[in-house]
Amino acid sequence: MRSWPYIPDRWAGSLLGLMVLALPIAVVAHTGHDHGAEFQPGTSQPASGIQVDGATAERLGLQVEPVQRRSLSIGIQATAEVVTQPDQTVMVNAPINGTVVELLVQPGDGVQKGQALARVIAPDLIALRVSSQGDRVGAEAELRSAQANLTLARRNYERQVAIAATEITAAQQQVALSQERFEQDQRLVGAGAIARQQLLESESTLAAARSQLTRAESRQPVLEAQAELERSQAALEAAQSHLQLSTATYQTRLQQLNSPATEQGVVTVVAPIAGKVAERPVTLGEAVEEAVTPILSIVNGDRLRVTANVYEKDLGQVAEGQAVRATVASLPDQILTGRVVTVGAVVDSATRVMSVTAELDDASALKPGMFAELEILNDRTPEAVLAIPASALVDAEGRTLVFVQNGEAFEPVEVTVGRRAGDQVEIQSGLFEGDQVVVQGALQLYAQSLRGGGEAAASEETDLVRAGFSVPSWGWGLGGAAIAVTAFYFGRRSRPATAAALNGHIPGPPTDLVLTASRPDAVTTEADHRQS
The missing domain is CATH 2.40.420.20 (conserved putative lor/sdh protein from methanococcus maripaludis s2 fold)
Structure with a gap:
C-alpha cells in the first residue's frame, strides 16, 4: 500500500489563500x-x-x-551577378621561357599600371643579346669600311671633275687654234701661196682638236668616279642598316615581351592594368613557358557591372540606357544605381531568358562574383501611395x-x-x-x-504602469482579507483533497498509513479514512 503525507487544514488553507491572493496580481497587471x-x-x-x-x-x-505619400519607381526584378568589364580582367602569362626568380606582389594587393609584379630569368634572351652584340660589332666594322670607301670615292670624283674641266678648256683652246690655222691655210691655198697638202694637214689637226674636245666634254672619268661614289654611299647605308638591325632584333624582342630586361637576361613582368591581384598560381623557382604559364590575374573593380537574365515576356520593357537599382546581401541598406548598357540579342531556347547587363555608378564596395538583386526601372505608381x-x-x-x-x-x-x-x-x-x-x-x-521591455520591466510595478492600470492600497487590503476568509473556509471543507493536491497527488482512497511531519499523533488507518 502507498503512503503520502497528510497536510493539516490550517496549512492547506494558508497555502490556498496565498495562491488565490497571487491571482489578482497577475490579472490586474495584464489588463x-x-x-x-x-x-x-x-x-x-x-x-x-x-x-x-x-x-x-x-x-x-x-x-x-x-x-x-510618395510616387514609387517600380520595375522588373531579377537576380544578377556582379562581373567585371571585359577589358578589366587580365590573366598575366609568362612573357618568355624561363624561371621565376622573384615574386613582388601577393593576392589582394593593389597594383598600378606598369608596376613590377615578378621577375623571370630567360636564358634565350641572354643568347639573343650576345648574338645581337656580335652582329653589332660586325656591322660597325662594315660601316667604318663603307665610310672610308665613300670618302675616297668622293675625293676621286672631285678630282675627276677638276681634270675634266681642265681638259675641256684645253680642248676648246686647241679647237680654236686649229680652226684659225685651217681658215688661214684656206686663204693661202686660194692665193697659191702654199701647197694644198698643208691645208689638208690643218684640216686634220682641226678634226683631232674637235674630237679631243668631244671626249673632254663627255667626262667619262667623272662619270666613273661618280658611279664609284654612289656605290660607296650605298655600301655605307647598307652598313648603317645592318648596324641598326643588329640591335633592332634584340629591341624588338624586348618590345614583344612588353617588359624591361637587364643585361643578365632578367625580365620584369609588369601590370598591364591597374587593379587588385586576384590570384597568383605560380611559385618561386617554377619554370614557365611563354604565353602559356599563368603568373597572376588582375581585376579592376572600380567599374563593375551586373548581369541578369530577364524573361522573354519582360523584354519589351527593357532597353539600353534604362535606370536600374541593385542591392547585395552584404550591404542591405545601400542602394546602388546605374544604367543598362547592353541587352542580349538571342533568347535562350531552353530557359526563355536573355542576358541584360547594367553598369553601376559606384561599385567600389562590391566584389566580382557577388549576387545582387537587380531592379530595372520602367514605371512609376500612378498615384502617391503610403510608403515607409x-x-x-x-x-x-x-x-x-x-x-x-x-x-x-x-x-x-x-x-x-x-x-x-x-x-x-x-x-x-x-x-x-x-x-x-x-x-x-x-x-x-x-x-x-x-x-520584457528592458531592465525597467523586471518588476511587477513597471508592468502595471506599462499597462496603464493601478490599484490603490486600500483595495489590496480588502481584497486580501476577503480572499483569506474564502481560502480558510474551503480549506476546512476539503482538507484531504486540498492536502493531496498540494502534495502533488490525485485524490483517491489511501492504501496505507498516512503520516504528517507536523503531527505525530495524526496516525490513521485505511479504515479511519473510510469512516471519515
Whole structure:
C-alpha cells in the first residue's frame, strides 16, 4: 500500500489563500490593453506599448520618421551577378621561357599600371643579346669600311671633275687654234701661196682638236668616279642598316615581351592594368613557358557591372540606357544605381531568358562574383501611395510589424505591404499618413520587447504602469482579507483533497498509513479514512 503525507487544514488553507491572493496580481497587471496583445518574456507576441526612456532609445539607436505619400519607381526584378568589364580582367602569362626568380606582389594587393609584379630569368634572351652584340660589332666594322670607301670615292670624283674641266678648256683652246690655222691655210691655198697638202694637214689637226674636245666634254672619268661614289654611299647605308638591325632584333624582342630586361637576361613582368591581384598560381623557382604559364590575374573593380537574365515576356520593357537599382546581401541598406548598357540579342531556347547587363555608378564596395538583386526601372505608381523605409519592417513569426511612436511609448502595429521600390515599401493597410514610425532600430526594439521591455520591466510595478492600470492600497487590503476568509473556509471543507493536491497527488482512497511531519499523533488507518 502507498503512503503520502497528510497536510493539516490550517496549512492547506494558508497555502490556498496565498495562491488565490497571487491571482489578482497577475490579472490586474495584464489588463487595460488598447489594441493587440502584449510581449511576454520568452515569447514573440506583440506588446500593446513599450515604454523606452531617452537613454535606452539612444542606446538602441532609434530613429523615427513620419509616414508619407510618395510616387514609387517600380520595375522588373531579377537576380544578377556582379562581373567585371571585359577589358578589366587580365590573366598575366609568362612573357618568355624561363624561371621565376622573384615574386613582388601577393593576392589582394593593389597594383598600378606598369608596376613590377615578378621577375623571370630567360636564358634565350641572354643568347639573343650576345648574338645581337656580335652582329653589332660586325656591322660597325662594315660601316667604318663603307665610310672610308665613300670618302675616297668622293675625293676621286672631285678630282675627276677638276681634270675634266681642265681638259675641256684645253680642248676648246686647241679647237680654236686649229680652226684659225685651217681658215688661214684656206686663204693661202686660194692665193697659191702654199701647197694644198698643208691645208689638208690643218684640216686634220682641226678634226683631232674637235674630237679631243668631244671626249673632254663627255667626262667619262667623272662619270666613273661618280658611279664609284654612289656605290660607296650605298655600301655605307647598307652598313648603317645592318648596324641598326643588329640591335633592332634584340629591341624588338624586348618590345614583344612588353617588359624591361637587364643585361643578365632578367625580365620584369609588369601590370598591364591597374587593379587588385586576384590570384597568383605560380611559385618561386617554377619554370614557365611563354604565353602559356599563368603568373597572376588582375581585376579592376572600380567599374563593375551586373548581369541578369530577364524573361522573354519582360523584354519589351527593357532597353539600353534604362535606370536600374541593385542591392547585395552584404550591404542591405545601400542602394546602388546605374544604367543598362547592353541587352542580349538571342533568347535562350531552353530557359526563355536573355542576358541584360547594367553598369553601376559606384561599385567600389562590391566584389566580382557577388549576387545582387537587380531592379530595372520602367514605371512609376500612378498615384502617391503610403510608403515607409524597408528598415522599419519587422518579421514576427510570419506577421509584418512596425513600431509606431505614441507619446513616450512605441506600439507594434501589424501592416500589409505592397510593392517595393528600392528601400521604400508601399503600405496598403495598418498605418495612416503622418504616423511616426521607427525606421532605424526596429529590430532592436523588437528584441527588447521579447525580454520584457528592458531592465525597467523586471518588476511587477513597471508592468502595471506599462499597462496603464493601478490599484490603490486600500483595495489590496480588502481584497486580501476577503480572499483569506474564502481560502480558510474551503480549506476546512476539503482538507484531504486540498492536502493531496498540494502534495502533488490525485485524490483517491489511501492504501496505507498516512503520516504528517507536523503531527505525530495524526496516525490513521485505511479504515479511519473510510469512516471519515
